[in-house]
Every structure is written in C-alpha cells, then in structure tokens.
Amino acid sequence: MKAYLTREYIFSASHRLHADGLSDEQNSSVYGKCNNPHGHGHNYSLEVTVSGQVSPETGMVCNLVDLDEAVQHTVLQRFDHRNLNMLADFAALVPTTENLTEAIYNILKQSFHSAHLEKVRIEETSKNSFEYAGGETPCR
C-alpha cells in the first residue's frame, strides 16, 4: 500500500560556473558560456518525491500543506531570486545543478519528516534535468 507523491516547485536564480581550483583557461574550456563573467540565470523546476503508506483514514501519504511549508521555509526562501554564488552553500562548491540538487536533498532530508524523502529532481532547462537520492537508487 506504499504510494509515491511528487510535487513541483519553481524558483529563479542566477549562477556562474567557475571552479577556483582551475585556471581561467580551464574554466572557460570546462564550462563554456556558463563561465561568462557576471553570470546568467535559470527558472529551476524542483520536483520532490516522497513515499509512504496511504492512511486508511485520510487517504493521503502526507499532507501537501506540510510538504509545502518545509520546502517554502527551508528551500525556496534560501534559493529563490538569489545569486547562488553568493550563498554559503556554494562558498566552497561550484553551483552546478548537480550540487544544487544534492544540497536541496540534504536540506529536505533534515527538515521534512512527514513521509520518506525518495529523491529530488531539478530541471535546469527544458532539456537538462538532474536527480539525487542520497546513497539509494532513485527508484520511482
């Protein structure tokens, strides 16, 4: 009786891909136009998947209001309408969407306990998406 629930959130942010450990030439070679000075930005589509037993009483895996609150307070307020490079999360990490996906997974793993967090998926553009499921295989 285990069901899976996925909910989508949208946020907008800017970033510049630049690794401190690489030379300017290497950065330009590795990241291409994503290394342009002054950065650029995206509308990120964030999908959070949780799972659990369907409650016989309410018919729900968990209340979406609880999930929305956790995502709002711990994720969206932190990343929406921000320059990712200026955040503490990316002081020592390049703000690629791979790293952003893992950061959000870890934040939600700590802040949301009403259902089991299965995975986090971020669409950076309509052509690229990234998923992270902790150490587990992100079955869905």
Added chain:
Amino acid sequence: MKAYLTREYIFSASHRLHADGLSDEQNSSVYGKCNNPHGHGHNYSLEVTVSGQVSPETGMVCNLVDLDEAVQHTVLQRFDHRNLNMLADFAALVPTTENLTEAIYNILKQSFHSAHLEKVRIEETSKNSFEYAGGETPCR
C-alpha cells in the same frame, strides 16, 4: 530485451475530500479548500506503464490497441466525467488521488494481461502526481 511502454490517458472528474471518521472541523483542517461543499474537479492525466520482451516478429511489447481497450472499458468508462464520491469504489474510501491511483492499478492488474503492469501514475494537476506499483518498488 525487456522494454517499458508508457501510455497517457486523460479524464475529467469531480470529487470532494471528506473523511467520515473525522469531525467537520478536522476535515476542514486536513483537506482545506478540497473539503469545500459541493466539490470541485480536475483533468486527471493517467499514465500506465507496462513491460515485456520486445517480440522479434512484431517489434512490440504489446499492441497498444489492446491496452487502449482495457483502459477504455475498465477505467475510463468508470471514472471519466463522473463525480468520484458517488461511485462504489469510494463508498468507504476518501477519493484522494492516492486512493484513485491504487484503485486503477488494481483494476488494470485484473483486466490487462498482454504485458506486465509496472505502475500507474496520475497527475492531478501540473504540480501534483501520484504513483502506485502494488507491493513492488516502482522502478522505471
């Protein structure tokens, strides 16, 4: 040589979320505006995933005509353009999309045998989706 095939169907229905075992205040608290009297509705997007060997002769996992017929006769005729609360399926169950997903999975598990039913996924809105795969992990 096992491949997976997913096909999408659309249907429209109305429902009101209200648990008989809860007080009116509790219902309002748990379900919010989904508990509004007289109900509301959705366009449900139903995705059915089946799997099987690809036939060397026909190049197909199964004939989509067979899948369409099963879904049409056992699912769409039952739920499309209906008020879910009035159906026998939900006489003792709250018609959440979690419960609707599980109901449709169980119906198809019994009615469709041309390929292995992997899972059922329903998008209630463009922001919410639900998946059910019986007792199995809904890998895909």
Added chain:
Amino acid sequence: MKAYLTREYIFSASHRLHADGLSDEQNSSVYGKCNNPHGHGHNYSLEVTVSGQVSPETGMVCNLVDLDEAVQHTVLQRFDHRNLNMLADFAALVPTTENLTEAIYNILKQSFHSAHLEKVRIEETSKNSFEYAGGETPCR
C-alpha cells in the same frame, strides 16, 4: 511603446452542463457525457492579457502584484475549488467555459484598472480553449 502582458492562473472546479430550457433527452444529446448526473471537473488554466505603455521609470506595463491581487480576490476566491452550478453567476446560465470566460472578463473589467484588459482565455483541457474580449476583436 504599447506592450502586452499575459499572466496565467490555475484553478479547479466542477460543473455539470444542463440547460433548463431543454428536455432531458435534448440535454443528453447536446452535452453528451458533460451532462452526466453529479457533474465532473477540470483544472482550468486562466490567462489574463492586459496592455499599456511601458513606464520609462519602472520598465513595467503594470505591477504584477496588483494584477495578482485583483485576480485572487475577485476571481480565484469565487471560482477555485467550487461547483460552478451552485454559484449565483450560473443560476440562470449554463456553466460552459464560454460563459465562464465571459463572466471572468466582466469581473476583471470592473475590478482591475492598472492597465487595459485586452482579453481572457481559459483552457478547459489541453485540447480546448476559449477567449473573450468584450465587444472588441481580441487582437494579440
């Protein structure tokens, strides 16, 4: 320097198409399964288009916050998560999406004055949409 701004809102509602002036047979013939007793529902996608000069100071046609407030208070609170047949708007009108589009256009024409209301468009399903622009040709 006149620009056009379109913003999308989503709401869910249920309805049953049934004209009091027609017999049961005629209703069934005209509306098909949309005439099913107890109703069904949709996720309605509402697009509001307004126009105006772009302010040289702010670079905006109008503030989206103002548009959002007008739509929230006069449209979404009235129609979201409702059974359209139970509303005063449709006491004497069949709640088709044509009539719903015109009703929302008229409401916004009265309640929103920060820019010129050009037209209202509603997608009932991904296959059907309706537009209304008052007496004007809905150029866009």
Added chain:
Amino acid sequence: MKAYLTREYIFSASHRLHADGLSDEQNSSVYGKCNNPHGHGHNYSLEVTVSGQVSPETGMVCNLVDLDEAVQHTVLQRFDHRNLNMLADFAALVPTTENLTEAIYNILKQSFHSAHLEKVRIEETSKNSFEYAGGETPCR
C-alpha cells in the same frame, strides 16, 4: 495567401530589477524579491513571428535558416548567458522583460528583412509572457 510563421528560441540570462530614479525603499516596494541584491535569472523563451506571401515555388514564407542566423547573430550572442544589467542596452533602462522584448523587436526590425516582422513574445516564466509589435496592434 499571407501566412504567419513563429519560431521559438531559448536563452538564459540574469538580471536585477532596480530603477536608479527610485529610492531603495521604493525599489523594494515596486520590484519585491526581483530587487534582491546580486540578481537572479531566468530561462527566456523567445518567440519571433514573421509574415509574408507563401512562395509558389518553394512553399515557404522565408527560409528558417535566414531567420535563425539573424536571431543567432544579433540577439542570442548578445543576451544568452549574460547578466542583462551589465549590457549597454540596459545602461539607462531597467532590464524588465517588457524592455527586453522591445529591445529585441527593435534589433530584429533592423537586422531581418526576409519577411515582415510581426511581433516578438518572451516568456519569462511559464506564468508570465510579454509581447511587443512596434506601433502596430500585434494581431496574430
């Protein structure tokens, strides 16, 4: 025999909405989180609509290769993966999407002559879009 052709291009950029003529408080009030320091970003979907007679010989309004080249060289190279606030186009203009739409319309009006430029439309997010058609009514 006049037909209309619309082609979509995608680019990513960052911006911060801040009007020099307003105080910090006014900027915060007018632009909300879009005024956050360090900016944020979007995937912009740009739609260019042109019109013309369908050539009896080639069956085309114009060659898409020509349109692609004009947009690539005069628009995408200028705005893609950039911080709009750093560009000469927005030295004296707030980089709202209204102003960006008008800037791109004016650039294409000068650089593309294989068909009549009808209008430019930009989707800033899936919920907001902006259109500009010069002094004309953007019929389509």
Added chain:
Amino acid sequence: MKAYLTREYIFSASHRLHADGLSDEQNSSVYGKCNNPHGHGHNYSLEVTVSGQVSPETGMVCNLVDLDEAVQHTVLQRFDHRNLNMLADFAALVPTTENLTEAIYNILKQSFHSAHLEKVRIEETSKNSFEYAGGETPCR
C-alpha cells in the same frame, strides 16, 4: 458576446521537401536536410479557431462534436498517417507546413459551417508553427 474557441488535433505524417522547378543543388541548398531522400516525418499539432455568438440557451459557440466530425472526416482521414508527397493536394505543391496549413484552412472553410472559421495553426515541431486565416488578419 462573440467568443473564440480553439481545439487541438494531432496527426502524424511524413514528407520530403523538394521543388520540381529547382535543380538538385538548389533543392539541397533551400531545404537542407528536409530534402533528404526518402523523407522524414512529424507529429503535427493542428489548432482550429472558430468564433461566434454564445448561444443564450446552450452557452456554446458551437457543438464540439460537430467540429470534431468535420475535422475527422475532411482533414484527419486525409492527412493522418500519410506520406504528404503522395497526396493529390501536393501533386503540384511542395508539402511545406505553410502549404499544409493553407490546404487545411481551405478544406475546413468549405466543410464546417456551424461557426465562423477564424484561422488554422499548425505546430510542425515544438519550435515552429504556422498560421493562415484566408485573406483576413488572423486576430485572436
């Protein structure tokens, strides 16, 4: 009280772009890979827009069943799952989407009379679309 109704239909077809009046080199230059021998194909999304008074009795511009029947019998049966180059419509015309859009507009202008045909729009891919409105400006 005039409203606009748009309905979407999908069909799949193949074509090869090749103008008899051009040399092989010219064809290759004008049409690029669309001139590849043996052709290629698309899922075409066809949008038909009609307009009319909203009936006070039924609340409808026209019955969608009538529009569906006209499109099914006169358009889809003719073009769906076909090679456009083999059809009489394109014996003397290159099967570009411009010409296909005009052909479908003309067919519907003759076969559908329950409401005023405003325009026909075809999406050839998610990036290209074409519109035709007879001699009129395709306002909408």
Added chain:
Amino acid sequence: MKAYLTREYIFSASHRLHADGLSDEQNSSVYGKCNNPHGHGHNYSLEVTVSGQVSPETGMVCNLVDLDEAVQHTVLQRFDHRNLNMLADFAALVPTTENLTEAIYNILKQSFHSAHLEKVRIEETSKNSFEYAGGETPCR
C-alpha cells in the same frame, strides 16, 4: 554522491510498420494505420539518462558537451530527417519505437564512456513513450 543527469534531444523521422513474416492482412491487423503504404512520421523526443559521481572539482557528473557530441555523431546524424525503413539498422527489424529505443541504447553504450549510461527513453508522440535499460531494471 551518485547523481543522475537526463538530457533531451529531438529528431524527426518517418517509418512504416510492416513485418516481412506476416501477410498483408496480418500486418494491417497488427499495425493498423501505422501500416499505411508510403509511411508516416514523428518528432521523436529522445531522453538519455547517465549517472556517476559528482566531481568535487567541477561539480559535474560529466560534461554535457561530451554527451552532446556522442549523441550528435552517433545517433542524430544517423536517424534525424531519415526514413527509418531505409536504414541498415532496420533491414531485418520492424522500425517500431521499441526497436529504435534499443538500437539507440546499444549505440550509446558503445560510443559514450564519460559516465554510466542508465537508460534511453523515446517519446514517439505526447501519449506514447518507450524505455530501455539493457538487461538492467531502469531505476531512476
């Protein structure tokens, strides 16, 4: 620290479903209008999913430029704007999307080594998709 990256590519091709081992009547019965003479076509949306450790230095699973080059040279140049029935890949195989998905998986398994190929998914139309993951369960 294993993350998953999915990237989408679009190509257009034509095909006709016809099995040499079946009679004309059987072909018509099995494939319906997909067996129409002269073929038809689709816009295929190809999604390639790869996985790997996120590099602590670059923050990437692999460089998208490498993936794009592999897909461009080994898949798109082979299948885009082609008639699948004329290709060596389908000399002895019916060009169903099941077989096409498996063919592309096998090509990429040989040509792309910068990350682990997890699975290939092809959307034939907005309603049908197919997945193949070699002998593995296509978890994601």
